[in-house]
Amino acid sequence: MSGGESVIFEIMLKLIIILFAAKLAGYIFDRIKQPRVLGELLVGVLLGPSLFGFIVGNEEILLFLSEIGVIILLFLVGLESNIHELLKSGKSALAVAVIGVASPILLALPYLIFIEALDMTTAFFIGATLTATSVGVTMRVLSEMNKITSLEGKVILGAAVIDDILGLILLSVLVGISETGSVEIMNVATTILMAVVFLAATILIGMKLEEPILRLIKHLKVKRTFVVTSVIFALILGYLAQLIGLAAIVGAFAAGLILEREEHKEHIMKKTEVIGDVFTPIFFVMAGVAVNITTINIDLLPMAGILFVIALVGKVVAGFGAFGGNISKKAVGVGMIPRGEVGLIFAAFGLSSGLLAKGMGSELAAQGVYSVLVVVVMLTTLVTPPILKKLMENK
Amino acid sequence: MSGGESVIFEIMLKLIIILFAAKLAGYIFDRIKQPRVLGELLVGVLLGPSLFGFIVGNEEILLFLSEIGVIILLFLVGLESNIHELLKSGKSALAVAVIGVASPILLALPYLIFIEALDMTTAFFIGATLTATSVGVTMRVLSEMNKITSLEGKVILGAAVIDDILGLILLSVLVGISETGSVEIMNVATTILMAVVFLAATILIGMKLEEPILRLIKHLKVKRTFVVTSVIFALILGYLAQLIGLAAIVGAFAAGLILEREEHKEHIMKKTEVIGDVFTPIFFVMAGVAVNITTINIDLLPMAGILFVIALVGKVVAGFGAFGGNISKKAVGVGMIPRGEVGLIFAAFGLSSGLLAKGMGSELAAQGVYSVLVVVVMLTTLVTPPILKKLMENK
Numbered sequence: 025m026s027g028g029e030s031v032i033f034e035i036m037l038k039l040i041i042i043l044f045a046a047k048l049a050g051y052i053f054d055r056i057k058q059p060r061v062l063g064e065l066l067v068g069v070l071l072g073p074s075l076f077g078f079i080v081g082n083e084e085i086l087l088f089l090s091e092i093g094v095i096i097l098l099f100l101v102g103l104e105s106n107i108h109e110l111l112k113s114g115k116s117a118l119a120v121a122v123i124g125v126a127s128p129i130l131l132a133l134p135y136l137i138f139i140e141a142l143d144m145t146t147a148f149f150i151g152a153t154l155t156a157t158s159v160g161v162t163m164r165v166l167s168e169m170n171k172i173t174s175l176e177g178k179v180i181l182g183a184a185v186i187d188d189i190l191g192l193i194l195l196s197v198l199v200g201i202s203e204t205g206s207v208e209i210m211n212v213a214t215t216i217l218m219a220v221v222f223l224a225a226t227i228l229i230g231m232k233l234e235e236p237i238l239r240l241i242k243h244l245k246v247k248r249t250f251v252v253t254s255v256i257f258a259l260i261l262g263y264l265a266q267l268i269g270l271a272a273i274v275g276a277f278a279a280g281l282i283l284e285r286e287e288h289k290e291h292i293m294k295k296t297e298v299i300g301d302v303f304t305p306i307f308f309v310m311a312g313v314a315v316n317i318t319t320i321n322i323d324l325l326p327m328a329g330i331l332f333v334i335a336l337v338g339k340v341v342a343g344f345g346a347f348g349g350n351i352s353k354k355a356v357g358v359g360m361i362p363r364g365e366v367g368l369i370f371a372a373f374g375l376s377s378g379l380l381a382k383g384m385g386s387e388l389a390a391q392g393v394y395s396v397l398v399v400v401v402m403l404t405t406l407v408t409p410p411i412l413k414k415l416m417e418n419k
Numbered sequence: 420m421s422g423g424e425s426v427i428f429e430i431m432l433k434l435i436i437i438l439f440a441a442k443l444a445g446y447i448f449d450r451i452k453q454p455r456v457l458g459e460l461l462v463g464v465l466l467g468p469s470l471f472g473f474i475v476g477n478e479e480i481l482l483f484l485s486e487i488g489v490i491i492l493l494f495l496v497g498l499e500s501n502i503h504e505l506l507k508s509g510k511s512a513l514a515v516a517v518i519g520v521a522s523p524i525l526l527a528l529p530y531l532i533f534i535e536a537l538d539m540t541t542a543f544f545i546g547a548t549l550t551a552t553s554v555g556v557t558m559r560v561l562s563e564m565n566k567i568t569s570l571e572g573k574v575i576l577g578a579a580v581i582d583d584i585l586g587l588i589l590l591s592v593l594v595g596i597s598e599t600g601s602v603e604i605m606n607v608a609t610t611i612l613m614a615v616v617f618l619a620a621t622i623l624i625g626m627k628l629e630e631p632i633l634r635l636i637k638h639l640k641v642k643r644t645f646v647v648t649s650v651i652f653a654l655i656l657g658y659l660a661q662l663i664g665l666a667a668i669v670g671a672f673a674a675g676l677i678l679e680r681e682e683h684k685e686h687i688m689k690k691t692e693v694i695g696d697v698f699t700p701i702f703f704v705m706a707g708v709a710v711n712i713t714t715i716n717i718d719l720l721p722m723a724g725i726l727f728v729i730a731l732v733g734k735v736v737a738g739f740g741a742f743g744g745n746i747s748k749k750a751v752g753v754g755m756i757p758r759g760e761v762g763l764i765f766a767a768f769g770l771s772s773g774l775l776a777k778g779m780g781s782e783l784a785a786q787g788v789y790s791v792l793v794v795v796v797m798l799t800t801l802v803t804p805p806i807l808k809k810l811m812e813n814k
Contacts, residue, residue, distance in 0.1 A: 032483050033661055040654050047647060088427050088480045252696050256438050263431050272431075295693045301647050302694060 035085045039306075042080060045071065046305035059409035061164045064305050066406070068312015080313050090310040091272065092259075093303035094160055098273040099258035100300055101163045102280015103293050104172050105181060113175070116346045116356075117182025124183065124342030124360050125190045128154040131334045140327065146383025149198055153371055153397050154335045156191030158364020159184035160273070160307070161405045165412050166359075175351045176416065180359040183342075185223070188271055191366045195373065218268045226261060226278040250288050251295040257283070271366060311364065311405065314398065321392045328396045335404050336361060355415040362405040371397040430480045434701075437475060440466065441700035454804035456559045459700050461801070463707015475708050485705040486667065487654075488698035489555055493668040494653035495695055496558045497675015498688050499567050500576060508570070511741045512577025519578065519737030519755050520585045523549040526729045535722065541778025544593055548766055548792050549730045551586030553759020554579035555668070555702070556800045560807050561754075570746045571811065575754040578737075580618070583666055586761045590768065613663045618673060621656060625677030645683050646690040652678070666761060706759065706800065709793065716787045723791045730799050731756060750810040757800040766792040 049063030071080040080086065132151030136142045142150075162180055166172045172181075258279040265275030283292060343357020371394055374380040380390035444458030466475040475481065527546030531537045537545075557575055561567045567576075653674040660670030678687060738752020766789055769775040775785035 031479060032486055033658075035483060036486070036654065036658050036661075036667075040651060040658060043647065043651050043654070047651065084426060085480050085483045088430060091427055091431070251693055252438065252442060255697055256435060256442065259431065259435050259438070263428075263435060266428055266431075298646055298690045298693045299697060302650055 032085075035083055038080050038083065038086060039089070041071065042067075042086070042306055042309045043302070046309050050305070059165045059168055059413055061161055061168075061308050062406065062409040064308035065161075065312040065402075068309040068314070070312075071309065072313035074318055080309075082310075082313070086306065086310055089303060090307040093300070093305070093307035094273055095258055095262045095276040096255070096296060096300040097160055097164070097304045097307065098276040099254075099280040100293065100296060101159070101167075101172065101181065102277040102282075103284055103289060103296070104167075105178070105277075105281055106173075106284060113178045113182055113348070116179045116348060116351075117186060119345030119347075120179060120183035120342050120356060120360065121186035121190060121345075123345045124157065124339050125155045125187050125194070127341050128334055128338030131338055132331065135330055135334070143383055146380065149370075149374055149379060149383070150331070150393070150397065152191070152194045152198060153367050153374070154331065154338065154363060154400070155187060155194060156363060156366035156370075157184040157187050157339070157360045158362050158366065158405065159188075160364060161362040161408055162359040162412060164304075164308075165409045166416070169413065169416055171416055174416070174419075175349050176346075176355045176359060176419075179346050179351065179356050183356075183360060185274065185277065187360075188274060188366060189220075189223075191370075195366070195370060198370075198373070198379070218270070222265060222268055222270060223274070223278060226264075226275070227281055250292055251299075254279075254283060254292045254296060255299065311402070314368065314402065324392050324396050327393075328399060331396065331400045332403055335363065335400055336407070350419075352415060352419055355412065355419070358408060358412050358415055361408045363401040364405060367401040368398065371401070427480075430478055433475050433478065433481060434484070436466065437462075437481070437701055437704045438697070441704050445700070454560045454563055454808055456556055456563075456703050457801065457804040459703035460556075460707040460797075463704040463709070465707075466704065467708035469713055475704075477705075477708070481701065481705055484698060485702040488695070488700070488702035489668055490653055490657045490671040491650070491691060491695040492555055492559070492699045492702065493671040494649075494675040495688065495691060496554070496562070496567065496576065497672040497677075498679055498684060498691075499562075500573070500672075500676055501568075501679060508573045508577055508743070511574045511743060511746075512581060514740030514742075515574060515578035515737050515751060515755065516581035516585060516740075518740045519552065519734050520550045520582050520589070522736050523729055523733030526733055527726065530725060530729070538778055541775065544765075544769055544774060544778070545726070545788070545792065546729075547586070547589045547593060548762050548769070549726065549733065549758060549795070550589060551583050551758060551761035551765075552579040552734070552755045553757050553761065553800065554583075555759060556757040556803055557754040557807060559699070559703070560804045561811070564808065564811055566811055569811070569814075570744050571741075571750045571754060571814075574741050574746065574751050578751075578755060580669065580672065582755075583669060583761060584615075584618075586765075590761075590765060593765075593768070593774070613665070617660060617663055617665060618669070621659075621670070621673040622676055625673070645687050646694075649674075649678060649687045649691060650694065706797065709763070709797065719787050719791050722788075723794060726791065726795045727798055730758065730795055731802070745814075747810060747814055750807065750814070753803060753807050753810055756803045758796040759800060762796040763793065766796070 045067045046064045049067045050060040053060050053063035068080075069075070073081065129148065129151035132154065133144075133147050136147035136150055137144065140147075157180075159181060162184070163172060163177075166174070166177045166180075171177055258276045261275035261279040262272035263275065265278070266272045283289060339360040340354070340357035342360055343353040343355070346353050346356040374397075375390060375394045380393055381387050384390045384393055440462045441459045444462045445455040448455050448458035463475075464470070468476065524543065524546035527549065528539075528542050531542035531545055532539065535542075552575075554576060557579070558567060558572075561569070561572045561575075566572055653671045656670035656674040657667035658670065660673070661667045678684060734755040735749070735752035737755055738748040738750070741748050741751040769792075770785060770789045775788055776782050779785045779788055
C-alpha cells in the first residue's frame with residue numbers, strides 16, 4: 025500500500041469519528057434543548073488540540089470537506105431566501121451592518137490604545153478582526169427552528185452579507201497599510217467595486233440566464249441532473265467569489281438566490297439537503313477543532329475577556345439599527361454575534377504579515393494575541409446559539 | 420490567505436472541472452449510446468498527465484473524494500443485492516472466480532518465462548496483477564441498464580467479491596515471498612481466515628443486530644438520521660475491511676447487504692444515490708487520471724499488447740464457469756474483465772518492494788513494466804463497458 029493510501033486510510037477514520045461524534049452530540053443537544061450546532065462545535069473542541077490532543081488537526085482533506093459543507097449550507101440558505109423580500113429588508117440590513125462594523129472598532133480603539141498601549145494601526149487591526157459576522161451558525165439555528173424566513177432572519181442574512189463585504193474591504197485596507205505604510209485608495213475602490221458588481225451581476229445575470237440554462241439542462245436529460253448541476257453551480261459561484269477576493273460562501277449564497285425562483289426548487293432543496301446533512305456538520309466540528317485553548321497565556325485572559333465583551337456589545341448595539349413590524353432588535357443583534365471565517369482570515373493575516381509582531385513588539389506576543397483573537401471569534405459562535413434560540417422562541 | 424486556503428482554492432477548481440467534464444461526457448456518451456462511465460474514464464485520461472498534462476494529478480483530496488465515491492457506489496450495489504439470491508448463485512460465482520484467478524496466471528507464466536525470459540517469481544507476480552476483478556465499472560454499466568439483479572449481475576458480483584479475496588491472498592503470498600524468500604504459511608492462513616470471517620461475521624452479526632440498531636436509530640430521532648447513519652455505517656465497515664487487509668469496497672458492499680433487508684431501504688437508497696451522483700463520477704475520472712500513456716517505452720508495447728489479451732481471454736474463459744437458466748456465459752466473462760484497485764495495489768507493491776526491479780534487472784525496466792501493468796489494468800476498464808452493454812442488450 026502506497027503512502028497516499030495510508031493517509032487516506034487515516035483520514036477516513038477521522039472522518040468517521042467526526043461524523044459519528046457530531047451525530048451523537050446532535051442527539052444529546054436535542055435532548056437538552058440546545059441547538060445541535062453548539063454540540064458540533066464542542067465536539068470539535070474536544071477532538072482538537074485543546075484537550076485530548078490532536079485526535080483531529082487541520083488536515084487539508086477535512087478542511088476541504090468542511091469548505092464544501094459551508095458552501096452547501098449557504099447555497100441552501102440562498103435557496104430558502106427570496107431576493108425580493110431580502111431587498112425589502114435592505115434598509116434595516118444596511119443599518120445593522122454599518123453599526124455592527126463600526127461599533128466593535130470604536131469600542132476596541134480606546135481600550136487597546138489607552139489601556140494596552142498599542143499603536144493605532146494594531147488597535148485598528150484587532151478591532152477590525154471583530155467586525156464580520158459569520159452567518160453560518162445563526163442560519164443553522166434559525167433553520168433548525170424553521171425561522172430563516174422570519175423578519176429577523178432576513179435582516180440578519182442581509183446584514184451579514186453586507187458586513188462580510190465591509191469586512192473584506194477593511195481587510196484590503198489593512199493589506200494596503202501593511203504593504204505600503206499608507207492606504208491604497210485604488211485597492212479599496214477595487215474591492216468595493218468588485219464585491220458590489222459580483223453580487224449585483226450574478227443575481228441579475230443569473231435571473232436573466234435562468235430560463236435558457238434550465239431549458240438546456242432539461243434538453244440534456246442526464247439522469248438526476250438537477251442536483252449535481254446545482255451543486256456544480258454553487259461551487260462555481262463560490263470559486264468565482266473567492267477568485268475576486270470575496271468569501272466563497274458569498275458566491276454559494278448568490279447561487280442559491282438565483283435558483284430560488286426555479287420551478288424544481290423544492291426538489292433541488294430536498295436532495296441537496298442530503299449532501300448538506302453529511303458535510304455541514306464537518307464544517308462546524310472543524311471550526312471547533314481550530315480552537316486551541318492551551319496557547320493562551322494567562323496574562324492575556326483580561327484582554328480576551330474584554331475583547332469578547334466588545335464583540336458581544338458591538339453587535340447587540342447593531343441590532344437597534346433594525347426596524348419594521350414587531351421585529352426583535354435583540355434577536356437581530358444576537359444573531360449578528362457569531363464571527364467566523366473572515367475574522368479568522370483577518371487574524372491569520374495579522375500573524376503571517378508581521379503586522380501583529382510589529383505592533384506587539386515580538387513574535388511571541390503576536391502569537392498570544394493571535395490565539396486570543398481566534399478564541400474570541402470561536403467563543404462568539406459558542407455563545408450565540410442558546411441565547412438566539414431563547415430570544416426567537418419567546419417571540 | 421494562508422497556504423492551506425490557497426490549496427483548497429486550487430483543488431476546488433479541479434473538482435469543478437472534474438464534475439463538469441464528467442457531466443458533459445455523460446451527456447455525450449448517452450447520446451452515442453455508450454455507458455457514461457466510459458466517458459468519465461476518458462475525461463480522466465484527458466485531464467491527467469497523458470495528453471494536455473496534469474490539469475488533474477493525484478491530489479490527495481481528490482483521491483479521498485474518489486474513495487468516498489467508490490465506497491458509496493459499492494454500498495448502493497450491496498443495497499440492491501440480496502444475500503439469499505447471492506448465495507443461490509454461489510456455486511457459479513465460485514467457479515467463475517477460481518477459473519478467473521487461475522487462467523490469467525496460467526496464460527501469463529509460459530509467455531513471461533519462455534519469451535520474456537523472466538524468473539518464476541516475477542512472472543507469477545505479473546500474472547497475479549491481472550487476477551482481481553474491479554466490480555465498480557461492471558456494476559455501474561449494469562446499474563445504468565437496470566440489470567444489477569439479473570442472473571449475470573449476481574454471478575459477476577459474487578465472483579468479484581470472491582476473486583477480490585483470492586487476489587488479496589495472492590498478494591500476501593507475494594509479500595511473504597519478497598520479504599523472506601519463502602511462502603509464509605501463517606500469513607496466507609491469516610489472510611484467508613480474516614477475509615472469510617470478516618464477510619461472514621459482518622453479514623451474520625449485521626443481520627442479528629439490525630433490529631436493535633434500527634430501534635436505537637428510531638429512538639434517537641435525529642433529523643434525517645437514516646441516510647447519514649447509513650453513510651457512517653458504510654464508511655465504518657469499509658474502514659474495518661481495510662484495517663484487516665481487505666479492500667474498503669468489500670466492507671462497503673457488506674454494509675449495503677446488511678441494510679438490504681431494512682424497511683427504509685428505498686428511502687436510504689434514493690437519498691444515498693444523491694451523494695453517489697456527486698462522488699461516484701470522481702472515482703472514475705480519477706481512475707482515468709491514473710493512466711499516463713507517455714511513460715510507456717515503445718519496446719514495451721508488445722508486452723502490453725500480449726498481457727492485455729491475456730487479461731481479456733483469462734476472464735472470458737472464466738465466464739464458462741457460470742451455469743443455470745439462460746445465463747450468458749460471455750456476458751459474465753466480459754463483466755469480469757475490468758481490473759482496478761487491487762491490480763493497481765499489486766503493481767505499486769511490485770515497484771516499491773523492489774520485487775520488479777530485482778526480476779527485471781534494473782529500476783528503469785521495473786518502471787516500464789509498472790506503467791505497462793497500470794495501462795493494461797486501465798485498458799480493461801475502458802474496453803469492457805461497450806462490449807458488456809452490447810451483450811446484455813442482446814439478451
